[in-house]
Amino acid sequence: MLTESSRPRTSSDMLDVAAWIGRNAYTGSRPRPLTGCDGRTVALVAQPNRLVQHKAVVLARNVGAELRKIDDATWFGYFHRAADIVDRELSAGRVTPVARAISATTGLPQLRVERGIAAVAHHLRRIEDIMSVQAPQGDLAAYRTGRVDAPWAWLPAGRTCMVRVPGNFPTIQIEWLQTLAARRPTLINTSERDPFTAGVFVSALYEAGLPDGALSMCHGDVPTWLNLADQIVWPGEHAPSMEPSRLKTYHFGRSKAVLLDDHPDPRTWDRLARLAFQGSGRLCTNVSALAVTGDAEAAAAQLARAFNAYPVLPLDARAARVPAFPDRELLRALVREIEREIAGGAVDVTARDCDVPLLVEIGDSAFLRPTVLLTDAGSPLFRTELPFPFTAVARVDRARLDEACAHSLIVSVIGDHPEVVELLAQEPTITKVFADDAFDRGYDPVDPQEGYLSDFLFQKKALLPRRTA
Template structure:
């Protein structure tokens, strides 16, 4: 009898200061149904410490090489074979492991490649007009100010909810930082492909690394760097809130405000996209919609549009909703039922976990109406299309709109425009028919990353 052919498991090695590093007992990466997909090498604390030392000793990427490196890497990420995976194989792996619909992953591939190509110019957008790029910049002789890094090593403790989360740290490379990325074990394929593509384009091994670790070792990485960004929930924000070297990225709690002078019917497509675009998993998806007037007609119309989205495995071309392991889906459904107590359910009253009979379940949309704009539910952000619809009055004022990553405002009230932009706790304001998940290179996400990484220094050159 002929031997049965075997398929070598896919290995995702650490990408350290001396190339790839494979551990003897790697962690298994599974898809949403529990099937093994890859073996991820987790590096120990000592390896992380030595990697940080290597990053600290390495020079920045030469400014003259930035445009070429990022253009080459962007092309490889979008269309090439990187780390042994073609772009289509990469996208299928991301979809199967993260539960993100394949169409969303493909759009994210194009979007991320676009951000890679524009990383250098995007990073420079945050530079103060009066600051020179470096000592050789002729502007320095006029302004006596130079833009300088606040450290050398930047660490990223990434999440796996959406491939686009890895676009932001590209700017740190462009600003001269050496970067270490800790991937999410839920979806390590995007950071692996991005780091490998950048190395393939000419970035040295000791300038950019992929360091998968367990949770305990992640702290070694974060605290060993000069600056770090950490993604997670409210617990992560609380944990790192008092460390000025760490930028916590928590829930976005993005919102939409619709005032009485605007007919929401003219903007229903944008409302649906804000809630369910990107499969509803991003921090820039709308968590709450506040309506001046009766919110019921809007809630009913939105629920009708979301109800027809199909329940399909994530790798199906027609899928639009996120998928996760069945047990997690049931837990999220039970949690939503508890949180939503006292609200009116327009969609999702019977639960949001739709079993696919393979160990996974689709997370279906939920639409609930609250009694007031001060309802506590408006702070609840969940990893699927889940939105709270609330009435809003001028007497409610800014309070229900605060602590928001993105606020889309459908209003003609110019005084309100001014008030929203002036509110410190609202990071971004979009006016008109613009979904909350819109992003573009060079446009700040949660302020410019350079606001956290850089500072302006006075430099005066006199006679010696």
């Protein structure tokens, strides 16, 4: 998968991370050093200049028509072969140095990184299903022809698309992979902390036969791309200021669960804990708050016991699930925020059952102990998400559940309560409601995620007279 020109080269344990301008790896002359959680330099990251960025845009503009001419079997075959390549590289251990670097720079446990990469490869094998649910009448051919059974055509809203890829967890790569699967030439802008993961899939796709220019990847600031890309997808913070028609953003998840029964199935607590720990607590689908209509203190105690089954471990331990913090300023700010809440009357329920302090140091790495906090529904910590396994628990009146759960990506209703599901589904700022045995379903790319990505990438155009194939 990684050729001599594209494979991250090691000097001791340090990687050289190339950008990609089409199918060509670009190293540049002034790479940026990237440090890990322990302060040591992990990689030297290429920083393409404006001229190089412009070349990538030209390649993307020129290849768009070619991508729409490729038949569906060939097109989606690129994604399937790329999945095979990534799986083979994972099995052979050739992705291990990259996973180790991602772990060091993001603070994610190494095994979680490798499994996240494997999960993306699994998504690639389902790419037709992921894209068909977003197409008119489920017709994959519409992505290349624009023809639909309607008095309008379904056509690209731009020729090129830039996707900013956050560094929270490897599975976020599916965002730019969907953009590419929609036959849109894609400019990938990686985050400061993870310039590695996207390259694994760019390399595999080009090895699988993807046409030159369909993908380019740059790290860090990309002013030329921001100016020239027709459309921009920007999950996470610090979105650029531009006309709304060019920009699609995603808000924080702030996902929540609702418990209406004082005595749920005993397995509920382990399932809630797993939902909090998926992606090491760095996913927008993690349960960040639990609204309880009954005994909130008892519920918090049960959840805290389930949390305590996940100890803080070194990042290379196979059982590690808790992330470290490469950003010590952020770490200190989170400690202050939680301690301020406790001083105001909140209860650190997790601390009752364990003697592990909130701030944990292992070697040169720093962690926050997974925490269940009993607080009030009006607390800011009940309405936010933190980048580690953390759940705020509060009592909420049943009639005010929609208000308490507003502005949430997912609300999980535990138990069979169709009237509550309907109440929450009617709240415009709640994106998904899961209930019954599906309450901990989590993310699946076939679901709309604040709408479907294709709703942004394509537009309906009146086209008369209509011509049939």
